Amino acid sequence: MASTINALKQRHNNTSKSSSVDNVGDKGYLARPSSPVKGHSAFSPVKTIFSAWSLFLAFLGIIVLITYQLHYTLPAPVFDSLNSDGQVQFSEENARKVVRHLSSDIGYRIVGTEQELETKKYLIKELSDLQENARIASLRRPQSELALPNFDMWVQVGDGSHRFDFMSKVVMKMYTNMTNIVVRLSCGPECDENAVLLNSHFDTTLGSPGAADDALGVGVMMEIIRVMSLRPAPKKNSIVFLFNGGEESLQDASHSFITTHELKDQVRAVVNLEACGTSGPEILFQANSEAMISAYGTVPYPHGTVLANDLFATGLILSDTDFRQFVDHGNLTGLDMAVYKNSYLYHTHLDLDEFMEAGLPQHMGENTLALATYLTETANLVGMESTTSIVFFDVFGLFFVSYSWATALRIHMVVGAIALVAVALQASRPTLRATVSILFSFLAALILPNFSVILLQSLGKPMQWFSHEWLSCFIFGPVSLAGMFLVQYLFHDKKASTSANELSTLSAVHMFYTICLGLASYTGFASSYVFALYSLASSIGLFHNQRRVADSRKDGLEVTRVDYTTYFVSAVMPTAYFSFVCFSLLDIFIPLTGRIGVDAPVDHIVAVLTGFITFVFCPPVLAFAHRFGSAVLRKTVVLLFLAHLFILLVTSIFVSPYNEFHPKRVFAQHLKNLTSGESMMYIAHADPGPFYEPYVADLEDMFSVKAIFRSPDNNPGDWNAIYPFNQFLESYVIDTTPYIKAQTENRTIAQSVAPLTHYVQEAPRLVAEKVSYDPKTGIRKLTVLCTHPNYIWTVASFDTHLVSWSLSSSEPFDHQSHYVIRHVGGYMSDGWRLDLEYLASGPDDRLTIELTAMETEGFGKDVERELVGSGDIGVMRKILSSRPPWVTLTYFGTTVSRFQL
Template sequence: MANPTALKQRHPKTPSSDHSSQDYSAVDNKHDLASPRKLHSAFSPLKTVLSAWGLFLAFMALLVVITYQIHYTLPTPVRESTNPVTGQVQFSEENVRVIVRHLSEDIGYRVVGTEQELETKQYLIKELTTLKDEAHMAGLRRPATDDALPNFDMWVQVGDGHHRFDFMSKVVMKMYTNMTNIVVRLSCGPECDQNSVLLNAHYDTTLGSPGAADDALGVGVMMEMIRVLSLRPAPKKNSIVFLFNGGEESLQDASHAFITSHELKDNIRAVVNLEACGTSGPEILFQANSRAMIDAYGTVPYPHGTVLANDLFATGLILSDTDFRQFVDHGNLTGLDMAVYKNSYLYHTHLDLDEFMEAGLPQHMGENTLALATFLTEKADLVDLESTTSVVFFDVFGQFFVAYSWSTALRIHLVVGGLALLSMVSSASRPTLRATISILLSFVAALVLPNLSVIFLQSLGKPMQWFTHEWWSCLLFGPVAFAGMFAVQYLFHDKKASTGANELSTFSGIQVFYTLCLGLASYSGFASSYVFALYSLSCTVALFLNQRRVAADNTTHDGRQQVVSSVDFTTYFIGALMPTAYFSFVCFSLLDIFIPLTGRIGVDAPVDSIVAVLTGFICFVFCPPVLAFTHRFGRAVLQKLIVFLLVAHLAILLISAVFVAPYDELHPKRVFVQHLRNMTSGESILYVAHADAGPITSYVAQVESLFDTQATFKSGSENPGDWNSIYPFSQFLDSYVLDTTPYIKAQTQNQTIANTLQPLTDFVQEAPRLVAENVSYDPQTGLRKLTVLCTHPHYIWTVASFDTELVSWSLSSSEPFPHPSHYVIRHVGGYVSDGWRLDLEYRASGPEDRLTIELTAMETEGFGKDEERELIGSGDIGVMRKVLKTRPDWVTLTYFGTTVSHFML
């Protein structure tokens, strides 16, 4: 290697060793925009630093702005049902919204078992019958020489059944009666009907929500697709079946009924499920389980999907599920699960209305699904589809779709790893152990240090300060994450080497880090490892180009090239281009999913720490070359940058703590309210619980003042049965409990109730009941048998829970546990389902060893029509109505009335 002093004399621009506190030297490159020779004559050293950083930051900001615009751009809504130029039928967003508005606003809360469910069923049947008649008339008017329109068949399925539903680490046995499905098939005739693709959406809603996006949008899209496809030539290869299912929110009962008992079930070969957990932005493909269906998705005009979402959903971190599960588990189907997900703050709230559904969203989902359905019915081979998760797929900035097998992925990864190794052999990459360790420790610092901010904010009583905007967490925790990353680089900066050498070794260390991540992810079979391949390849390409540019400038007069030991300024732009652009695009989805999700994952979840760690991760992977860039102007400048970030961070924390509220009207806090009448104890009590770790005491104080009583706290973990009506979601709820008896007695006009010493539950009429029939005991086996009969007029969603050692039962879909266990059996029924029966056989100590069953039943009233079951003759009191009418803007309520009774059978 040439003598450093001689090199310095031949090339004055070569950076010297970093011993000076004012070392602003840059790389040895004539193209370097920030090199001292280029800038020193015009700018001071500080301006040199600011110019370089400003240009680099501006480049990254430009990438973010461009990818943001691409990510959230939706197609222009179409209002006309036919194209005014060609006269052809076309998909119309306006037609979808007409259906969405009627379902969510005119009908309202379509909870299974209520009158609104029946009204929805009748409306859909009427509209589908009209579409069928219009298609029939269009077929009669069609010239004989044209291709025939499809056959239009329709069924209304009403079924009973049961299934086991494991969710949130809990086991729930589901029973259902009078569950309704409305089914439409479009086909070319018997030759098409043997192989069908299923499109599914549910028309019911959850408690406390009118369900415009979830899932009136999916229903409206399918209705409009039926209109369009029924007026086009019949599909030539496969038929298409549309399932309007009437019970998804009750834990996927209607889809189970279809796929296990409908006459078309054996002809279904693939499924496309339409869902929503948000109200804006593009819908995303977040579950896919076959290569053929993934390839079919590649034909849509606006692809938006990645195996990252598929892998993330499979971890169970996202506490949600869809009908897709029933089709896979019970129908052995492959398919696609697509959902709207942005602005999930309004998901399952009273704000899930058409007015908050972004313009262009129905058009986006509709055109994608229509293109998918067209391909699947016209060209796809649906026979013998194989289920697999070994497929890598992703969209490229929403413009086109890429999919390839895992074997192809491994070959790509080997090439990427080989190029990284070649760059090291050729000295384009010059990693050191010191620099590589610094990258790993920077990653750890980025994850850990934001938690110091969490501690600070929580000490001020300011949790969830980031909740109102998805990007706010980056501002709140980002500066300290970067400060931590840069502090590690400060400590690992080699004072004996030039700044250029520090830059190159750190840049090379970044390459090594992501290449190692690629190797580990590939070894683990992690399909999302394509992201590591992108990062490793970007670093490798940048280093190779850097070698050419810097080596050219380091050529001696006799034509010999010196060893490259610096980084050209343009190398950072090359190394950052694809990682920063792609991750920005993905990051929008990541934040859109996770930040609103923290508002519904329970009071015990450390959401501040979760978001802090997530933010640190985002900061680390956002722009990998930035860690090398921190060395560009020496340790003194890096030290000042760290101090600046810490000061800015502290200022942001203080401003946020003083001026920012964790909730507002469009980013509300989720509160659950239950008016429970305990028929055994005689209590009439109001439960108030929340679904996140944010503040609730001010709202509890307001409720206390409403009823002029003091609330007591009850832990959900110590009182697991308090919210059995919504089990297993109940495990996340801690409650504040208020006695409503004094309020009812004080407000009622009925003096009997006002002056009675009896429990107010004695005045409840037609309360749910359990009775035992066909009771027998076998002394030789020690087994006791009985048939449990439940009657619950005007009540829905009953839950029976008990503890015993079951030997057998009439729920043939699952065997009892082989040991004494706690059982929870949820029943739901369509409109006017007043009872159910269950056969049990359990191990008993004798004939009088009766089974104690707790029965919780939800009242039918209260959903959408502002009605509430009240004590006979009590007057217009309305405990729940009072809570609803005084709800603050920053709170959204999931509310219902229940009774609970204990029976010994």
């Protein structure tokens, strides 16, 4: 055996020396003049190249598989309320019972509906049962053991208003009878002075039963209350659980709590539980204080990075959470955590418990319970200051790292110094030519996929990447890589040896990321820790390479070469970490970008994102491309382009952007215009994309009416019921009058020439009271009273120069403006009032207000309000029955009227 190993070592040494000698000149490993010996196989340069690439790619593939497993592995669900030692523990099954009841048994829990009332009653009963169980457990507890916590509960019902700027629009919000259910666990008065707030919302958006968003958060909080109420009381701080009843109505309930509830001044920090997906781990995506970020380090399954924090802060993601209200109105610091993978089902009828991944509630529950325990037992909640100058990230979900920006700068200086030492010791040998080539390779990686976008769009195949998060890498990755390699081919120095090209390119990669680190540090970019990792990994790789080739000097061989193992050393850290982060990046960006729709350059956005991923994934691959000379590099570029064209052909034929579990969102609104008498069905895609017009054509055939196109620019009030989202909705409008008259059993209505809206009863109304006009100031005053029985959401819009109003949240603009005031009320809220003062030309200069109101019935069911036998009930049923499986439908009925007050 020993002789065999020695023989293999000798063969390896001879091969290495020969390779070093032959690896001179532009042809690299192809320049091997020796002839095959009779009886032995000839040396195969193709085999050598294939073996080298295969081993390196296999190594990268193994890294991706390992990080994939680490990223998506969730804890095993726990079904028992007690562990083997008889101690209370978090149970996913208990949390899911709440989720199933809320999302499946109750369904669409929209503010103002009967389902909202049912939800409130259910939560109060369940929490009261937990309170009673805790009381009984406390009575049975031996005197020698620590006491259980005090269990207090409130039901807050409040009115209020607030300004909510969203989607570049100003929205004035009014709310009445907004419900919050509040629970506090504490050790008594000494704990009550300082509290941490745990928040989730029990309402849902219009088109969804909301299993993940946010019945999951509610179920997790209910289970944490059970666990903590049966454990010894917190030693230091109390914990307040807020089940808020109005987040989807633009964060009304959280505003009500943080501005008016009696506990608001005791709360020092907040942990918000949200969801925009149904699987994978939840992520910490917003954090604004060092103390709370440090607290997150105590969770068993950390998953969060300042990258997500920086991304969310840019506003590129058109979403928001209650966290905003707690920060803006409560001046709180805290953490915002959300489930985010598979957000294709977000805000759709498919957000059900059956599609929620096993282990997800356990993951969120154990993390949140650990946070709650630390914040009540150990943390100092007094004096926590808000800051964004914190670097934090998890390492493969195994542990959490956080440090201040000052510490980050010191780390960056050390990493930069190591890079300079590498250059000084000639381990790194960047040339200007090679360094410029890296920059151009980066630009090529971003730009070239956009030409593929143009090709796909010319073929009528946009958004081919939408149906799977990883598909964009498959479609655009090869052309990005081809662009990177093409630049390297053009910059390949044919006067230098292949080995020299390798080393200078690897050194240039090192220099590129070191320069990026310096620039990012100078600008205060917290996510610059990634550049530090890349620079450090390159330095380590280059020092490793210098040590490996040191023996070559003794033999008089060229030392400006790259040892094969250097690529593995240089790639392992950046590729492993970025692969782990990349899964999150794709999970967030692909579904949400696709939902923007083709009216925006979403294909180009995804193409650029994919190019960035391709470039950053494995930095040393640019040097590896030079390893076999320019001829092989040229052939590699050609093969990548051909592979890319083949992939485009296959995906164009066999791949569709939408399917049942990656659906296209469509809004349907049956609007009755009480002023004009029209009864119209509005169809709009919430995310403009392909295959929309055929669906409209099918509806035209069903209703036997030609649809009329209406743009939001020329008809801004068409979808006022969901302002400000209405600005994105291009509509096809179908007159439903012929269908309703043909279907109704009421022959009087069928034969009547009066508009169908004539038969609408208890329609929303506006009246003016206390009207006055001051000729000296030109100010007209009035009180607007709105009554809307059986309607839930109203939107009043008007144009005037307001002087004052009764909304306490903000002052009106000091010039003529367009105002949109949204009102939402809890169940049985059927009216509101608003005092206005505006500049008028005279006492008869009335204010024109357009009032849009949403009907109560129809959410989550195939029914709609019937207009006293008019047959209107069948319109939505027909729309629903004709829905293709790749369409998810959000539908509601509305009325609109104009009033002169």
